[in-house]
Amino acid sequence: xxxxxxxxxxxxxxxxxxxxxxxxxxxxxxxxxxxxxxxxxxxxxxxxxxxxxxxxxxxxxxxxxxxxxxxxxxxxxxxxxxxxxxxxxxxxxxxxxxxxxxxxxxxxxxxxxxxxxxxxxxxxxxxxxxxxxxxxxxxxxxxxxxxxxxxxxxxxxxxxxxxxxxxxxxxxxxxxxxxxxxxxxxxxxxxxxxxxxxxxxxxxxxxxxxxxxxxxxxxxxxxxxxxxxxxxxxxx
Numbered sequence: 001x002x003x004x005x006x007x008x009x010x011x012x013x014x015x016x017x018x019x020x021x022x023x024x025x026x027x028x029x030x031x032x033x034x035x036x037x038x039x040x041x042x043x044x045x046x047x048x049x050x051x052x053x054x055x056x057x058x059x060x061x062x063x064x065x066x067x068x069x070x071x072x073x074x075x076x077x078x079x080x081x082x083x084x085x086x087x088x089x090x091x092x093x094x095x096x097x098x099x100x101x102x103x104x105x106x107x108x109x110x111x112x113x114x115x116x117x118x119x120x121x122x123x124x125x126x127x128x129x130x131x132x133x134x135x136x137x138x139x140x141x142x143x144x145x146x147x148x149x150x151x152x153x154x155x156x157x158x159x160x161x162x163x164x165x166x167x168x169x170x171x172x173x174x175x176x177x178x179x180x181x182x183x184x185x186x187x188x189x190x191x192x193x194x195x196x197x198x199x200x201x202x203x204x205x206x207x208x209x210x211x212x213x214x215x216x217x218x219x220x221x222x223x224x225x226x227x228x229x230x231x232x233x234x235x236x
Contacts, residue, residue, distance in 0.1 A: 006024075006032075006033050006036065006051070007020055007021070007023065007024035007029060007033070007052070008052070009021055009024075011050075011052070011056045012052065012055050012056055013055060013056055013057065013058055013059040013060070013062075014059040014060065014061065015059050015060025015061055016052075016055040016059075016060055016154075019150075019153055019154060019157055020052065020055065020150070022153075023149065023150040023153065026149070028146050028149040028150075029146075029149075029150070031145075031146045032145055032146040032147060032149075032150075035142075035145045035146065036133065036145070039135065044135045044136075045076075045135060045136035046133050046134070046135055046136075046142075047072050047073070047074065047076075047078070047079040047133065047134055047135075047136065048072055048079040048080050048081045048133070049080075049081075050080075050081045051081060051132035051133050052081065052132070053080060053081020053082055054081055054082050054083070054121065054126055054127050054128050054129075055154075056081075057082070057118060057121040057122060058121045058122070058124060058125070058126050060157070060158070060161075061163075062124045063124055063125075063126045063158055063165060064123075064124040064125070064163075064165055064166065064219055064224055064227070065124065065125045065126070065165065065166045065167075065168065065215055065219075065227060066125075066126045066128060066155070066158060066165060066166070066167045066168065067083055067084065067125060067126070067127050067128070067168045067170070068083065068128055068129075068130060068155070068167070068168065068169055068170070068174040068177060069083030069084055069127070069128065069129040069130065069170075069174070070129060070130055070131065070140070070143075070171060070173040070174070070193070071129050071130065071131035071132075071133075071134045071139065071140055071142065071143060072129055072131075072132070072133065072134045073086065073093055073134075074134045074135065074136060074137055074138055074139050074141070075093070075136075075137075076136060077090055078090055078093060079134065080116075081132075082117055082118065082121060082127040083127040083128055083129045084096050084099060084117065084127060084194075085115060085116055085117035085118070085127055086115040086116065087115075087116055088114040088115075088116045089114070090115060091115075092115045093115075094195065094196045095193070095194040095195050095196075095199075096115050096194075098194040098195070098196065098199045098206060098207060099194050100112065101207065102194070102206060102207055102208070102209065102211075102212070103212055103229055103230065105207070105208070106210050106211075106212045106213050107212055107213055107229055107230060108230075109229060109230035110230070112232060114232075119228075119231050119232075120227065120229070123225075123227050123228065123231075124227070125227060126158070128151060128154065128155075129151070130147070130148060130151050130173055130174065130177070131143050131145075131147045131148065131151070132147045132150070132151065133145075133147065152177065152180060155167075155177050155180045155181070156180045159180055159181040159182060159183060159186060160183070162185075164185040164186055164187070164218075164222050165186050165187075166186070166187045166188075166189065166214075166215040166218055166219065167181055167186060167187070167188045167189065168189045168191075168211050168215070169188060169189065169190050169191075170190075170191055170192065170193050170194060170206060171192060171193030171195070171198065172193075173193075174193075175190055178190070187214070187215070187218040189209070189211045189214055189215065190204060191204045191205070191206045191209040191211060192204055192205055192206045193206065194206045194207075212227075212229050215227065216229075
């Protein structure tokens with residue numbers, strides 16, 4: 001995949017084009033494109049097919065909640081460009097199972113059959129990974145290839161917008177972006193990553209964090225609609 005195809009802006013929802021186009025034209029963007037080209041030439045299998053999928057489903061002006069993940073799932077058929085989400089019919093990975101468990105505890109949501117979180121994205125939840133690609137079977141394999149220059153720019157732009165937003169930062173990788181969110185109008189929610197390795201550990205266990213109800217309470221206080229976190233996917 002060449003740089004032009006990798007950073008295809010024709011599918012992006014409104015508001016993202018300037019940021020992605022600027023990155024694509026930069027030396028950082030060229031470095032990411034070149035790195036991915038070299039890895040593919042070495043027969044590496046890279047996921048997902050559309051790294052910018054999160055920016056296709058949620059327009060910038062519509063973003064009311066940002067959930068920041070680390071990097072895509074590295075198993076075949078899992079990653080489809082939305083943090084923590086998997087296509088319908090794919091078994092829920094452990095982190096997603098814990099997310100659904102916390103939703104059940106926090107809001108009484110039934111565990112859905114589908115792990116496809118597009119239903120959240122269409123309500124204004126930006127499901128963004130800090131790193132947008134990964135190699136099969138190798139978690140965090142692209143963490144140093146340069147994606148952070150784009151995703152940090154996206155987070156900074158959302159944090160600089162006047163509209164109050166909720167930022168859910170789960171785990172150390174997400175919390176390292178806390179400094180990008182300076183406006184006090186935003187609500188920043190911090191907890192451990194939902195991975196089984198950390199979901200129950202201190203200092204802030206993910207299981208029991210109450211982030212979904214807290215996000216909705218904040219949105220309602222701002223005069224915005226709450227997220228229907230329990231809504232069923234079309235395939236459920």
